[in-house]
Amino acid sequence: MTLINDFMSLIYPRHCEACANGLFKHETYICNHCKLNLPKSNYHKNDQNELSQTFAGRVPLTHGLCFYLFEKSGKVQKLLHAIKYQDQKELAQFIGNLYAQELAKTTIKDEIDVIIPIPLHQKKLKQRGYNQSEWFAKGLATALEKPLDIHSFERAHETSTQTKKKKYQRWENVEGIFKIKEQNVLVKKHVLLVDDVITTGATIEAAWLALKDIEGIKISVASIAFAARKQ
Ligand SMILES: [Zn+2]
Incomplete structure (x- = not known):
């Protein structure tokens, strides 16, 4: 080698x-x-962080986590660009591994039951060939020794009525973007939802709408980077 x-x-x-x-x-x-x-958030050391506050009143997060803080034209943006557009899926996995080493030092590791990456649009998955969030999640799951679940949760196929609706709505309708394939396996589980970047939190909120009725479910989120709204 x-x-x-x-x-x-x-x-x-x-x-x-x-x-x-x-x-x-x-x-x-x-x-x-x-x-x-690189600008680390260290949010795993503080639950009252800016990422968690973004979801206040929208998603009842147990932990709001991200490895890095996004800066426009900064090095973190370069990493994200390589992951998304330059076929660097292993880089996402590597970063997941790095982050997991920090999370493993906290009690968060023991709280999480399963790791679920946000699924990509079928169209985008075909174009890119891989889901970058899934590779980041894979790095986290391996190093934290947690199951990675890429089957229970999926993006709903966009129906033509949804497309039409979107055209005429001034805000995005987040309901119905995701759906659960396997309800039972998530009962009473603490799910760590994983995305590459979090900005407004709309995607995570949509994911929560699909998950919230599962009995006893708990949710935390982790991303590679968080772009605070002030930017
Ligand atoms: Zn360097």
Whole structure:
């Protein structure tokens, strides 16, 4: 494996996905300098955080978590861009793994029962070939030793009436975007919903509308980054 890596780095010099500097042999995806200096939220140390406040009165979150804070034109945006548009799904998994190492030091690890990534639109999934949130969730699930559930929850197919409705509505109708395939497996479970970026929280709110009637369900969210509304 090392031989292959060395050979590959001769042809394709490896660089940090955040700052573009060359990587040392022992570094993967993100250089050590960026690992230490990227803007972490540390929200797992404070439940009264800005992400949780975004959902106040909308979604009864147990924990609102994100690894990084989004800054326009910053290094976190570069990471997200690589994950979404440059086929860097393994980078998302790697970041999930990094974040899990921090979460594992808290009691949050013991509280979570199952990890569910927000499903992608069928159309987008076909275009991109992968769901970046699923790869981030995979990194979290492996390192936290939790089950990853990509079957119970899905995006509802958009009907033509929904499309029509949207055209004439001034605000987005979040109800009916997601649906549950397997209700029973989620009864009394603490679900960690995972998305790549959280901004207004509309997607998570839509997911909650589909989940909220399941008996005894608890919900927390985790994303790679959170873009506070002031930006
Ligand atoms: Zn770097």
